[in-house]
Amino acid sequence: MFGQWRLRTRLIVTFVSLILLGFAGLSLLAGNQISAGAVEDFERSLAAQATLVARSLREPLEHYVDGEASFATMQTAVTDLANDQNLQITLIDTDGFAWLSNDDSVGNVNLSQDPEVQAVLSGSQNSVFDTRANDQNIDTIYTAVPISEDGYLLSIVRVAAPASATASIINQRYLALAGGVLALTVLAVVAALWLSASFTRPLESLQASALKLAAGDLSQRVSISRQDELGQLGETFNHMAERVEAMLLEQKAFASNASHELRTPLTTIRLRSEALRDGGLDEATTRQYIAEIDDEVARLGRLVNDLIQLSRFDSGRAELGDEQIDPVRLGRSLCQQLQKTAVAKQITLVLDAPDHLPAIQANQSHVRIVLQNLLENALKYTPEGGEVRWRLALEEGYLRSDVQDSGMGLAAEDIPHLFERFYRADKAHTRTTGGAGLGLPLARSIVEFYNGRIDIHSDGVGRGTTATVWWPITSSS
Incomplete structure (x- = not known):
């Protein structure tokens, strides 16, 4: 069925199919990169927020440790930061126990075995992120940073955000990718239409000229507007058309001239033969007519021999x-x-x-x-x-x-x-x-x-x- 379609249709279908397959493959690869990149970006953002929270709480924490600030003051500071950053913030002591949080569900529990807390307690300089379900069975991403003074650990700040936030980022990027792919697909299809037309238009013109040439219009030529293979094909067609026209004209001239060259001696032979047949000629005239007939026969012989020789050499049979x-x-x-x-x-x-x-x-x-x-x-x-x-x-x-x-x-x-x-x-x-x-x-x-x-x-x-x-x-x- 594909082979029965017009060339332009086949080119368009082929180009568009290749473009769509290419974009589908690229979108699949880009999708994997988007998912991984979105998680990495969110983790970096969460780490930056954790650092900001730690810096903001350092001074209130120092006052609290020195007895200059109350627990309620610390609670207010943590709650305000949590609301401002849209995070869950938990303060953990040096033994790994939670002692303050904006979330009432977090009590005085031992969190030292949580990966992000364990990393801070061990003195690791790298941020550790862990995704797990919280008490409400919601997937949550956790990370923690230290609050230190003169090299001593005062407390640990753990921040948490719902993992669904990464899905929002991924969806936004997928929408941007889909829009870009759609725009590129439209442009590619337009380019495919233009490219297929640029290929097929000269061929269609060539086909039309060839059909007219085959129908007997020997004046048919195609216009040459390009220097590539299609332009060379057009030049070849024009050269062929000129050769065909010249050959046909030569054949017509040959037929006309050959008939004329054959008719002249045959006419002489016929007239002289009729005169000899009718009789009444004297001996000198009779000999003259016979000699003329011999000359014309010899001339015909030379003409036919030359034509035979020409035919053999032209056809390659010599x-x-x-x-x-x-x-x-x-x-x-x-x-x-x-x-x-x-x-x-x-x-x-x-x-x-x-x-x-x-x-x-x-x-x-x-x-x-x-x-x-x-x-x-x-x-x-x-x-x-x-x-x-x-x-x-x-x-x-x-x-x-x-x-x-x-x-x-x-x-x-x-x-x-x-x-x-x-x-x-x-x-x-x-x-x-x-x-x-x-x-x-x-x-x-x-x-x-x-x-x-x-x-x-x-x-x-x-x-x-x-x-x-x-x-x-x-x-x-």
């Missing part, structure tokens, strides 16, 4: 190669392979690399896809008479590859989108060269699959482009 690849040897092979294209466009293709570089571990076809794509792009977008320079070097544990061309360059606003699928900075130019905008996304997927990095840099339109790849060097190298 396998890491374990071939030890010599980058210098691979570079020379690719330059030789592309030299014919460079010569046809009167472009100078230069490989700038040392005689030896550490090997990289990968599938050679994967490395070829990346580097060949960058080189072909450089040749494709460099005008006749230009130059493509390819540098290979070792840099901080990576093989660094820089493909620099003197071609058409890139606008600053195009660079952030170059790795988006089907994105083309110069769509008209790309159409004529057969590109679909999948080469760079595929290259990045492969490089990142091997924990490398890829970057495209251009100083602007007409100022060339540099494509840089950092490929991890094999540790054994």
Whole structure:
């Protein structure tokens, strides 16, 4: 049942329960201390009163001993003090016999065996307290102090007060404790309500935004007003929402672009096929249409192959190669392979690399896809008479590859989108060269699959482009 409650309710119940349990334990401990402390305080007060009574009776007692005061005078002094201090006062001689009291029930009895009297007779300097029932069977606290002159004991003053007086003190302190606990409990409950609200309010906002996001509102974000774990959770949600929105928008764009890229060659193939089927074409036109169909089929093949490769790398289904690849040897092979294209466009293709570089571990076809794509792009977008320079070097544990061309360059606003699928900075130019905008996304997927990095840099339109790849060097190298 507890698990079915709302989080705020569970937090409040938990906080309040812990607070009440804590206060109950503290009250129990405090209660024991209150009882013991009240008795100690009352005994100290009783001892102080006994000392005061002894000082007040010393002079009358001296006069009485000297015969200068009557017994009635002593009786009056004792009675007045007893009434004033609200005590029972008894005077006891040096043999332990009571000889004067404000209480008529106390006669000339031997009290020497009472603990408080025995302590004074023995010369003890410490006050002794004893609680016992008096003649009326009422619990009473007794203590006694000496009245001395020049070191000689004249008499003993015993004072007594009902033990119920301590109960009154204890009750007063318990009431004060209960009031304090009640006030603290109210404050603690208010604090628990505020604290639970501060915890759950951001979570409720996050839940509402998550539900709206799940319903299709991709613009949902939560406001961040704190820097703790809940604030970090909100930032994580916003980051996730941005990623989801970007991914969905990318998927929509991908579906639109993919359908467009597939529709164009299919339309060409269909139109040329219908023309060939209808007949009536001369031999030259027939050969031209067949060649166009072959070109479009090849283009479709490249497009589908690139999409399959992208899907494998993005889903993690591609396998890491374990071939030890010599980058210098691979570079020379690719330059030789592309030299014919460079010569046809009167472009100078230069490989700038040392005689030896550490090997990289990968599938050679994967490395070829990346580097060949960058080189072909450089040749494709460099005008006749230009130059493509390819540098290979070792840099901080990576093989660094820089493909620099003197071609058409890139606008600053195009660079952030170059790795988006089907994105083309110069769509008209790309159409004529057969590109679909999948080469760079595929290259990045492969490089990142091997924990490398890829970057495209251009100083602007007409100022060339540099494509840089950092490929991890094999540790054994």
